[in-house]
Amino acid sequence: xxxxxxxxxxxxxxxxxxxxxxxxxxxxxxxxxxxxxxxxxxxxxxxxxxxxxxxxxxxxxxxxxxxxxxxxxxxxxxxxxxxxxxxxxxxxxxxxxxxxxxxxxxxxxxxxxxxxxxxxxxxxxxxxxxxxxxxxxxxxxxxxxxxxxxxxxxxxxxxxxxxxxxxxxxxxxxxxxxxxxxxxxxxxxxxxxxxxxxxxxxxxxxxxxxxxxxxxxxxxxxxxxxxxxxxxxxxxxxxxxxxxxxxxxxxxxxxxxxxxxxxxxxxxxxxxxxxxxxxxxxxxxxxxxxxxxxxxxxxxxxxxxxxxxxxxxxxxxxxxxxxxxxxxxxxxxxxxxxxxxxxxxxxxxxxxxxxxxxxxxxxxxxxxxxxxxxxxxxxxxxxxxxxxxxxxxxxxxxxxxxxxxxxxxxxxxxxxxxxxxxxxxxxxxxxxxxxxxxxxxxxxxxxxxxxxxxxxxxxxxxxxxxxxxxxxxxxxxxxxxxxxxxxxxxxxxxxxxxxxxxxxxxxxxxxxxxxxxxxxxxxxxxxxxxxxxxxxxxxxxxxxxxxxxxxxxxxxxxxxxxxxxxxxxxxxxxxxxxxxxxxxxxxxxxxxxxxxxxxxxxxxxxxxxxxxxxxxxxxxxxxxxxxxxxxxxxxxxxxxxxxxxxxxxxxxxxxxxxxxxxxxxxxxxxxxxxxxxxxxxxxxxxxxxxxxxxxxxxxxxxxxxxxxxxxxxxxxxxxxxxxxxxxxxxxxxxxxxxxxxxxxxxxxxxxxxxxxxxxxxxxxxxxxxxxxxxxxxxxxxxxxxxxxxxxxxxxxxxxxxxxxxxxxxxxxxxxxxxx
RNA sequence: GCCCAGGUGGUGGAAUUGGUAGACACGCCAGACUUAGGAUCUGGUGCGGAGACGCGUGAAGGUUCAAGUCCUUUCCUGGGUACCA
Numbered sequence: 001x002x003x004x005x006x007x008x009x010x011x012x013x014x015x016x017x018x019x020x021x022x023x024x025x026x027x028x029x030x031x032x033x034x035x036x037x038x039x040x041x042x043x044x045x046x047x048x049x050x051x052x053x054x055x056x057x058x059x060x061x062x063x064x065x066x067x068x069x070x071x072x073x074x075x076x077x078x079x080x081x082x083x084x085x086x087x088x089x090x091x092x093x094x095x096x097x098x099x100x101x102x103x104x105x106x107x108x109x110x111x112x113x114x115x116x117x118x119x120x121x122x123x124x125x126x127x128x129x130x131x132x133x134x135x136x137x138x139x140x141x142x143x144x145x146x147x148x149x150x151x152x153x154x155x156x157x158x159x160x161x162x163x164x165x166x167x168x169x170x171x172x173x174x175x176x177x178x179x180x181x182x183x184x185x186x187x188x189x190x191x192x193x194x195x196x197x198x199x200x201x202x203x204x205x206x207x208x209x210x211x212x213x214x215x216x217x218x219x220x221x222x223x224x225x226x227x228x229x230x231x232x233x234x235x236x237x238x239x240x241x242x243x244x245x246x247x248x249x250x251x252x253x254x255x256x257x258x259x260x261x262x263x264x265x266x267x268x269x270x271x272x273x274x275x276x277x278x279x280x281x282x283x284x285x286x287x288x289x290x291x292x293x294x295x296x297x298x299x300x301x302x303x304x305x306x307x308x309x310x311x312x313x314x315x316x317x318x319x320x321x322x323x324x325x326x327x328x329x330x331x332x333x334x335x336x337x338x339x340x341x342x343x344x345x346x347x348x349x350x351x352x353x354x355x356x357x358x359x360x361x362x363x364x365x366x367x368x369x370x371x372x373x374x375x376x377x378x379x380x381x382x383x384x385x386x387x388x389x390x391x392x393x394x395x396x397x398x399x400x401x402x403x404x405x406x407x408x409x410x411x412x413x414x415x416x417x418x419x420x421x422x423x424x425x426x427x428x429x430x431x432x433x434x435x436x437x438x439x440x441x442x443x444x445x446x447x448x449x450x451x452x453x454x455x456x457x458x459x460x461x462x463x464x465x466x467x468x469x470x471x472x473x474x475x476x477x478x479x480x481x482x483x484x485x486x487x488x489x490x491x492x493x494x495x496x497x498x499x500x501x502x503x504x505x506x507x508x509x510x511x512x513x514x515x516x517x518x519x520x521x522x523x524x525x526x527x528x529x530x531x532x533x534x535x536x537x538x539x540x541x542x543x544x545x546x547x548x549x550x551x552x553x554x555x556x557x558x559x560x561x562x563x564x565x566x567x568x569x570x571x572x573x574x575x576x577x578x579x580x581x582x583x584x585x586x587x588x589x590x591x592x593x594x595x596x597x598x599x600x601x602x603x604x605x606x607x608x609x610x611x612x613x614x615x616x617x618x619x620x621x622x623x624x625x626x627x628x629x630x631x632x633x634x635x636x637x638x639x640x641x642x643x644x645x646x647x648x649x650x651x652x653x654x655x656x657x658x659x660x661x662x663x664x665x666x667x668x669x670x671x672x673x674x675x676x677x678x679x680x681x682x683x684x685x686x687x688x689x690x691x692x693x694x695x696x697x698x699x700x701x702x703x704x705x706x707x708x709x710x711x712x713x714x715x716x717x718x719x720x721x722x723x724x725x726x727x728x729x730x731x732x733x734x735x736x737x738x739x740x741x742x743x744x745x746x747x748x749x750x751x752x753x754x755x756x757x758x759x760x761x762x763x764x765x766x767x768x769x770x771x772x773x774x775x776x777x778x779x780x781x782x783x784x785x786x787x788x789x790x791x792x793x794x795x796x797x798x799x800x801x802x803x804x805x806x807x808x809x810x811x812x813x814x815x816x817x818x819x
Numbered sequence: 820g821c822c823c824a825g826g827u828g829g830u831g832g833a834a835u836u837g838g839u840a841g842a843c844a845c846g847c848c849a850g851a852c853u854u855a856g857g858a859u860c861u862g863g864u865g866c867g868g869a870g871a872c873g874c875g876u877g878a879a880g881g882u883u884c885a886a887g888u889c890c891u892u893u894c895c896u897g898g899g900u901a902c903c904a
Contacts, residue, residue: 228822232900236903338904355902356902415904540899615831627831634844768884770839807884813838814838816838
């Protein structure tokens, strides 16, 4: 009578949805709110960057991070933490709007459908989220508070309106996002795109530049991400210096420089083509040339700013500035390598010590005056009482600046590259901005904020999602909605909507208190959960989302709404998952792997294990379907050792106390508990799984020898396995007769005595080469060891009777003999 | 150009942080079981060599009893960013 062979595939297929349902019903992933039972435990807030629910569903790259945080959270729950691990949807965005334009289906319907798909996929991988806290940025109950936050920003003077150039496509009659433009042409249709100033809402993130920079030091984030943000904020320290116009010395323009020490080396000046004082400088003779140049530049920047404009083009204005110290005439040029939106839009050019200035001088035949020698000391720079020759550059810079300051000609200045945040989009599918423009006033003038009671301002239905053609959002076509009367007064509603990053800039706080109708979150909730302890998401958000969120969080801090200065204490980026061909996964390459197919073939637990086993979480690595065989076989082997072909517990699983196990079995278990726990804490899931495999492989061999499987061994093993392969662990756990869930059982403790080796194998080096090995008790005395080592034949052969110069013994590591 | 990662077997990756390089897994080779195997099991597998041994962590130097790990120079790959004064 032969039993049916155990098949892990079948096993997985039979148990997965069963356990997924039980976990949901038992609410094993529920985080306790302050005051509720469970809240007395230490808290652990672990967050995944929430996805945009696209129509394509997940590919195997998406769950990589989700599986990692899921394992970490399962482990933390077992370690006795009150774990908050929520999930939600970054639901506003372009694809749903474009789909609506094509089909007329409201984006909220498309989104709702996609969310169902996503949720199903995530659940099928046993990703344990507290779905009671699910949020969607496009839900009026949620965006009510995004609008409320906007009001607060406006009230604090952090939101303002300005004319700002946007990507305008005349052929499509719409404003385009940067990623809708390819090589200066619209993605759809390939029509030309130009810059056109339009009224926009802006947020004053620049006001927080210094704090955003400073507080980076306190964060446990990848150094590369912090550096990225530092570069993005782009702090430069230097000076602002006044240069008077020769034609009218009462007028002056200011320049910013990081190198005030080179002031005496200025041989020409350059203004940006948009500089307001440009036309005060242009001479009659040069007027036509300058006009032509400015028009060309305007065109050039429209043409996607290719490398073409690195040619250091420029035109002499015909005008001169006066050197602030020597009153010498300095020719002023206009050139597009000077940008109006950085510094002051004007520079002093020092061709001797600046590469760009030097190139420009070369092209246009301008003089070069060196003011620094090879040792980095100033030369040719003394002026009246200001003696700086011979000083190192930093000292010289300081002296020159204070000299200028005393004469009222300049001062110290700090400049940032960071720009204010353009916070409006001419789109339908976004949060409506809750303001009213008084009729008669300028649109960019003061606005009336909607009352709190009138929030949320819901997106009104429209007949057509196509842009209005004027560049305004589709909302502008709703005349009845736009025209608003309040008593005597008439208003126009704002038709711009907020950008995608609005809702994602505070969602981590909403999860703490997602159903609050009175406030965005309660102070009890935030004082309990504090901040995100561990945040995982793609490196592509290194500046955008991660900078905006920090900005808003700091504003909330200033408002007394949060008590932490930073939203995300620890951050890790998961690496990109490449296709099997080592290329980025994309539909067009045809190398996309769908997790549903993999789960159907190998089971969710094999899939979870494989994704984690592939390598370090942060690393970019290629998907290899063949690699799944490994984790699949491992689970198969382990299960078969304890379950028979009918899915029942094998009779050889017996209640044998640990004291009666072979000591090796016990030792290996305790060492593995230690090792696996440490690996999880380090997020080194690949080595944790490797340790699980080793433990299983070796112990299984032992079981065949001893003819039984100790029940306690299985229980302990299942608790180690549970975070990684929860279905499998849970099923066997229940086969052992447990009525509770392994998911909430405590993480095993190890006995430090048993988790150490009694004997180790040492390598023996003679003159740096490995010449032998020896197995010795860990606590062997050095004399004893030395005698044993020197007795080894091969060692003797290499020593060859020569005297020992040195005998090095590093305990438990190595023996090194020098002759 | 600048900034940031990173180069270890045929492949994904380990390496107790200066201590036996290649754990674990894929693949491959051989064998067992089998009517059959794309199932399962056993053994082997860095390269050269019959072997003793030699050589091996992108390359070249250096420090050290000992270097994948530290230092100097250099090459390559990936990501970000770009005329930022």
